[in-house]
Amino acid sequence: MAHLLVIGGSDAGISAALGARERDARADITMVLEDRYPNYSICGLPFYLSGEVPDWRALAHRTLADIERLRIAVRLDTQAERIDPAAHTVWVHDPVEGRTPLTYDRLVIATGARPVRPAVAGMQQPGVFLLHSMDDSFRVHAWLTTQRPRRALIVGAGYIGLEMAEALTHRGLAVTLVERAMAPLPTVDAPLGARLAALFAERGVTVVSGVKVEQLQSVATGLRAQGDPGWEHVADMVLVVVGVRPETRLARTAGITPGQCGAIPVDRTMATGVPDIWAAGDCVETFHRLLERPTYLPLGTTAHKQGRVAGDNALGGRREFAGSLGTQVVKVFDRVVARTGLRDGEARAAGWDPLTVECTTWDHKAYYPGAAELTVRVTGDRRSGRLLGAQLLGPVRAAKRIDILATALYHAMTIEEIADLDLAYTPPVSSPWDPVQMAAQQWTRQGTL
Amino acid sequence: MAHLLVIGGSDAGISAALGARERDARADITMVLEDRYPNYSICGLPFYLSGEVPDWRALAHRTLADIERLRIAVRLDTQAERIDPAAHTVWVHDPVEGRTPLTYDRLVIATGARPVRPAVAGMQQPGVFLLHSMDDSFRVHAWLTTQRPRRALIVGAGYIGLEMAEALTHRGLAVTLVERAMAPLPTVDAPLGARLAALFAERGVTVVSGVKVEQLQSVATGLRAQGDPGWEHVADMVLVVVGVRPETRLARTAGITPGQCGAIPVDRTMATGVPDIWAAGDCVETFHRLLERPTYLPLGTTAHKQGRVAGDNALGGRREFAGSLGTQVVKVFDRVVARTGLRDGEARAAGWDPLTVECTTWDHKAYYPGAAELTVRVTGDRRSGRLLGAQLLGPVRAAKRIDILATALYHAMTIEEIADLDLAYTPPVSSPWDPVQMAAQQWTRQGTL
Numbered sequence: 001m002a003h004l005l006v007i008g009g010s011d012a013g014i015s016a017a018l019g020a021r022e023r024d025a026r027a028d029i030t031m032v033l034e035d036r037y038p039n040y041s042i043c044g045l046p047f048y049l050s051g052e053v054p055d056w057r058a059l060a061h062r063t064l065a066d067i068e069r070l071r072i073a074v075r076l077d078t079q080a081e082r083i084d085p086a087a088h089t090v091w092v093h094d095p096v097e098g099r100t101p102l103t104y105d106r107l108v109i110a111t112g113a114r115p116v117r118p119a120v121a122g123m124q125q126p127g128v129f130l131l132h133s134m135d136d137s138f139r140v141h142a143w144l145t146t147q148r149p150r151r152a153l154i155v156g157a158g159y160i161g162l163e164m165a166e167a168l169t170h171r172g173l174a175v176t177l178v179e180r181a182m183a184p185l186p187t188v189d190a191p192l193g194a195r196l197a198a199l200f201a202e203r204g205v206t207v208v209s210g211v212k213v214e215q216l217q218s219v220a221t222g223l224r225a226q227g228d229p230g231w232e233h234v235a236d237m238v239l240v241v242v243g244v245r246p247e248t249r250l251a252r253t254a255g256i257t258p259g260q261c262g263a264i265p266v267d268r269t270m271a272t273g274v275p276d277i278w279a280a281g282d283c284v285e286t287f288h289r290l291l292e293r294p295t296y297l298p299l300g301t302t303a304h305k306q307g308r309v310a311g312d313n314a315l316g317g318r319r320e321f322a323g324s325l326g327t328q329v330v331k332v333f334d335r336v337v338a339r340t341g342l343r344d345g346e347a348r349a350a351g352w353d354p355l356t357v358e359c360t361t362w363d364h365k366a367y368y369p370g371a372a373e374l375t376v377r378v379t380g381d382r383r384s385g386r387l388l389g390a391q392l393l394g395p396v397r398a399a400k401r402i403d404i405l406a407t408a409l410y411h412a413m414t415i416e417e418i419a420d421l422d423l424a425y426t427p428p429v430s431s432p433w434d435p436v437q438m439a440a441q442q443w444t445r446q447g448t449l
Numbered sequence: 450m451a452h453l454l455v456i457g458g459s460d461a462g463i464s465a466a467l468g469a470r471e472r473d474a475r476a477d478i479t480m481v482l483e484d485r486y487p488n489y490s491i492c493g494l495p496f497y498l499s500g501e502v503p504d505w506r507a508l509a510h511r512t513l514a515d516i517e518r519l520r521i522a523v524r525l526d527t528q529a530e531r532i533d534p535a536a537h538t539v540w541v542h543d544p545v546e547g548r549t550p551l552t553y554d555r556l557v558i559a560t561g562a563r564p565v566r567p568a569v570a571g572m573q574q575p576g577v578f579l580l581h582s583m584d585d586s587f588r589v590h591a592w593l594t595t596q597r598p599r600r601a602l603i604v605g606a607g608y609i610g611l612e613m614a615e616a617l618t619h620r621g622l623a624v625t626l627v628e629r630a631m632a633p634l635p636t637v638d639a640p641l642g643a644r645l646a647a648l649f650a651e652r653g654v655t656v657v658s659g660v661k662v663e664q665l666q667s668v669a670t671g672l673r674a675q676g677d678p679g680w681e682h683v684a685d686m687v688l689v690v691v692g693v694r695p696e697t698r699l700a701r702t703a704g705i706t707p708g709q710c711g712a713i714p715v716d717r718t719m720a721t722g723v724p725d726i727w728a729a730g731d732c733v734e735t736f737h738r739l740l741e742r743p744t745y746l747p748l749g750t751t752a753h754k755q756g757r758v759a760g761d762n763a764l765g766g767r768r769e770f771a772g773s774l775g776t777q778v779v780k781v782f783d784r785v786v787a788r789t790g791l792r793d794g795e796a797r798a799a800g801w802d803p804l805t806v807e808c809t810t811w812d813h814k815a816y817y818p819g820a821a822e823l824t825v826r827v828t829g830d831r832r833s834g835r836l837l838g839a840q841l842l843g844p845v846r847a848a849k850r851i852d853i854l855a856t857a858l859y860h861a862m863t864i865e866e867i868a869d870l871d872l873a874y875t876p877p878v879s880s881p882w883d884p885v886q887m888a889a890q891q892w893t894r895q896g897t898l
Contacts, residue, residue: 011881044876058816061881150692289871294709301874304881322869329873338873367507368496397846400880402854406871407856420771422738424778424787425750427493429848430459432510432753 004314005090005102005140006082008110008251009033010042011300012281014062016108016210016308016314017072025313028206029429030102032080032092038064038135043300045137046160049144050167056134056141079429083107083254085274106276106314109251109264110307113244120155120240122216127223128238131160139240149236150174153225155213156242159330164194164239164268165205166282166333170211176206176227176233187331188339189377191358192393196332203333208233234362244298246283259285261296267319270310280306280355289323289410290342290388291350297324327406329399338402341389341409344379352381354388355447363398365427374398374406378405378415382447390436404436415447451476453763454539454551456529456615456699457559458482459491460749464756465763466521467558473702473764479522479551481529481541485584487513492749493574494586495609495889499616505583505590533557534701534723555725555763559628559756561745562693562731567636569604569666569689576672577687580609589688598685599623602674606633608780610647610780613688614654615782623680625655627674634779637788638826640807641842645781652782653758655691657682693747694880695732700833708734710745717769719759727763738772739837739858740799746775776855778848785853790838790858793828801830803837804896808888812847814876823847825888827854827864831896834863853885864889865895 001049004020009031017031030037037060044059053059067074078094084389089101089325115132117123129140144150152168157179176202177184183193184200184207197207211227218224222234223351248256248261254274263285270278281303285294302324309319329338334365342422342443347354362371374394379386389406392398408418418440435440453469455462458480466480480487486509493508502508516523527543538550564581566572576596578589592598601609601617606628614626626633626649632642633649633656646656660676667673671683695712697705700726703723708714713733722783730752735745751773758768778787796803805828811820823843829836839854841847857867867889874881882890 022702041816041876042815044814044816045875047876052818053816054877160601163795168746195452297873300881301853301871305869305871322866323871325871327871327873329875329878331877336878340871340873365490365493367490367493367502367503396878399875400849400883401849401875403853403870403872403883404849404856407853407860407872411856411860417771420754421852421859422750422754422772422774422776422789423852424776424789424848424855425492425748426780426785426848427490429778429785429845432749434849434852 002105002315003103004029004032004106004311005092005104006108006311006319008112008281009038009074009238010040010110010112010281011303012112012307012310013108013110013214014039014067015304016110016311017067018070019074019311020306020315021070021216023312023317026394029065029071030075032075032078032102034077034079034427035133035135036076038067038074038076039271040134040357042132046133046163046167046265049137049140049164050170052170056137057337063163078237080250083250083276083277085254087344088276093205101290104276107278108310109277109279109283110281111247111250111283114247116243116245118240118242120213123240125216125218125223127236128216128345130192131239131241132244132272143237147236151222151235153178153223153235153238155238155240157207158187158241159328162330162332165200165248169203169205171261174204176208176210176235177229178211178213178233179261180212185337188337189356190390192337192375192377192391193349195375195393196337199332244282246298248283251279251283255346259294261285261294265294265295269313270306270321271313278359280310287321297322297326299324299328325409327402331396331401334353334396336339336396336399337392338390338394338399339389340393340402340406341387343389347379347381347388352388353362353383354379354440356444356445357439357446358400359435361435361438362431363394363435364429365431368427374435376435378439378443380415380443380447385416385447387413387415387418401436404434416444451554451683451764452552453478453555453557453760454553455480455557455559455760456539457561457730458487459559459730460560461561461756461759462557462559463516464753465559465729465760466516468757468760469648469764470519470521470795472761472766476764480516481527481551481685482516483526484582484584485525487516489521489553489583493579493581495612497615498586498613499619501619504803505586506559511579520575527782529699532699534703534726535683536724549632553725556727557725557759557763558721558728558732559647559730559781560696560699560732563696564690565692565694567691568657568687569662569665574665574667574672577665577689580613580688580690581693585698591769592686592751600671600684601625602627602672602682602687604682604687605688606656607636607690607692609690610776611779611781613690614649618652618654623653623725625657625684627660627662627676627682629661633694637786638805640794640841641824641826644842645786645826646740647783648781693731695747697732697747700732708743708751710734710743712745714743718762719755720762720865730757735736735785736770736772738774744773746773748773748777750776768859774855774858776851777842778851780845783845784842785845785848786840786842787848788797788838788840789851789855791828796828798832801837802832803828804831804892806888806892806895808891809883810887811880812843812884812885814880817876823884825884827892828886829864829896830891834865834896836862836864836867850883850885853883
């Protein structure tokens with residue numbers, strides 16, 4: 001009876017264990033966690049910190065009891081330190097037993113990512129926080145409830161930065177969001193970033209773009225941040241959320257060398273090349289379905305898919321990861337911003353001849369009450385007419401429209417063909433040509449001029 | 450310079466004229482309407498009658514001026530009576546000039562559908578209405594405002610019946626909805642119909658299923674309806690909305706014989722087979738992308754697509770209609786019901802070995818406030834694993850999820866492959882596996898037992 005060991009208990013780890021259990025009802029499965037929070041939704045942290053989710057326990061996709069009911073043994077507070085692939089052993093350390101060996105027949109590495117700690121002076125001061133783990137969020141929560149800060153500075157206007165700007169505004173803090181790039185959310189096109197900046201301004205959030213924070217300093221009135229070019233701001237707390245890096249330290253001990261993206265190289269079956277070792281999630285390189293090469297795209301959805309593939313294959317399955325399109329969405333107040341596939345510059349760098357067209361219309365028939373503006377940007381290849389990517393900004397209810405385009409991308413559709421899709425219409429939810437089809441039709445007109 | 454004549458000015462007619470104009474900037478284009486309302490959204494009538502759209506003029510997708518600005522000549526109040534294909538002439542009749550001939554180089558027939566008038570005694574009485582055209586809706590509106598009815602009976606619980614039940618409830622009437630089938634909305638599976646019936650009951654609408662209305666009679670207290678088996682009800686107005694039939698009378702004069710579905714047979718280019726005559730919209734047979742044969746699916750979305758194909762081809766284009774999946778959605782209070790593709794019985798009749806699985810979950814992460822139940826039903830072929838159809842019932846914001854499945858159907862995906870789609874996730878809008886993927890995974894588990 002095979003013994004599967006999974007290192008990591010977040011999205012990829014739990015999916016590997018569940019996928020393995022689905023493949024083999026009898027296998028021994030052990031999951032090793034460095035903290036006490038298996039299967040927690042780290043995407044949910046901003047909603048706990050906003051106060052919208054009062055009990056942090058609600059963030060768990062599954063409870064420990066749910067997991068153990070599937071006969072998955074869970075070791076909490078256990079650090080995996082070293083893999084000995086020849087001996088099929090992982091050396092772990094926990095506060096009670098100290099250093100001990102765990103043997104395995106098959107191993108899945110799902111060590112995730114760690115937050116980037118930028119070279120900013122004064123990062124160690126009280127009131128300055130990273131935000132990636134449950135423990136991070138408890139530290140932030142404690143500061144919020146005991147210190148009662150009035151002013152928050154958020155460094156980094158990526159997905160987490162935007163969500164935390166909303167979360168802390170929701171909590172009543174005055175929020176300033178500072179970003180090194182020239183607009184918030186640099187992973188979408190600048191015109192959408194500009195709309196986001198306006199949306200934040202309406203909600204009282206100060207957005208500072210094009211500034212690199214260099215120093216944090218305790219002063220009498222709070223924490224003073226200084227940045228380049230010449231910018232200064234004083235707040236009562238600082239959140240530093242400038243991205244993540246793959247956590248590869250454990251994998252290296254098994255002789256695995258990180259790839260060009262800095263993450264663990266795997267094939268489409270999530271095998272690492274070291275016998276009996278698979279890897280999945282934010283620690284690995286992710287096959288991009290359009291680029292047809294490895295990229296680094298740490299996303300919960302991808303971690304779930306890769307984990308399932310790894311766990312299934314580790315116990316004899318023959319799955320392949322279908323590839324990521326980098327589909328993602330973030331809610332900002334009453335709006336969402338979403339993207340899938342490639343942006344113009346990414347497509348050009350990959351050898352396509354891209355054109356990006358933007359179309360703003362109503363998300364449903366204008367005559368029906370409550371219609372909201374929906375902006376769809378479509379990127380396609382002028383030579384082949386192929387859809388390469390899309391972005392949207394609109395009301396929260398419009399979020400899942402990006403999935404129509406993600407499904408189209410999965411099938412390498414041309415943009416012209418999108419108008420042929422038989423999509424649902426009734427005046428309160430859409431138009432006879434859905435907004436994504438209107439954008440596609442506009443691209444077709446402009447792309448064939 | 451070609452002269453294109455289009456008979457009909459609703460979705461298919463206007464799309465034909467616009468498609469033709471896009472193909473040829475100089476062509477003569479004339480559109481002939483039997484009423485005075487070009488390009489009106491007949492899908493919008495319930496929202497006018499509910500009072501949510503106070504001005505009926507807002508229902509026009511485009512105004513007459515918009516259309517004429519594209520140099521499309523419009524003849525209002527003009528009945529097309531007879532086509533002489535040899536002479537390339539359509540004889541029309543209008544109140545001013547009487548009967549006159551209109552010649553054409555190319556002709557598009559877009560005569561739409563007419564409402565079914567069931568064999569119910571007493572249909573002619575004041576207070577009994579069909580609802581299909583603008584004029585119908587003016588008659589209903591006049592009755593509502595001058596007679597101030599308190600009780601409405603709606604005969605037929607299809608899409609329009611459901612929408613009118615909500616509309617008249619919204620207006621303050623006590624509504625009874627009576628349907629011959631055993632549940633409302635017989636175009637979706639019974640479990641969803643049962644949920645709809647419960648939803649209506651909660652909102653004060655009486656739903657009567659399994660009753661065939663046979664007689665309407667003026668009595669002292671109002672209009673008495675009697676039905677089989679033994680049912681009786683008195684109301685102040687009666688709406689009879691039991692479906693539509695293709696309007697083929699004009700086409701027949703050109704020697705076109707309706708097909709098995711009773712509608713005008715056309716090929717994928719929307720050509721009728723009679724030289725220089727195309728047809729589109731609710732008057733034609735619609736190619737079904739899954740069944741690969743003609744069906745009758747009168748839908749606004751389809752009419753738009755077919756009209757565009759017909760108009761473009763009439764002026765030299767080479768488009769093909771990609772086929773319908775019968776995708777449709779209806780809003781009922783704060784819920785939507787949607788479907789795409791085939792139902793179990795339809796699939797079986799077509800030679801597949803279908804299995805239908807239902808999955809109810811939250812439309813977004815349960816811990817984020819406001820999560821609502823979303824039911825997804827997935828039908829697939831046990832032999833090939835191919836997706837054949839899907840249905841959903843959930844909050845209004847979930848409507849466009851049916852489009853993910855419609856796009857999957859367009860590409861003949863297997864159900865298992867749906868789990869590979871890279872769909873968007875953030876806790877306020879979905880889960881790491883979107884509900885449509887959860888339903889697909891459940892199908893895969895059950896289908897492969």
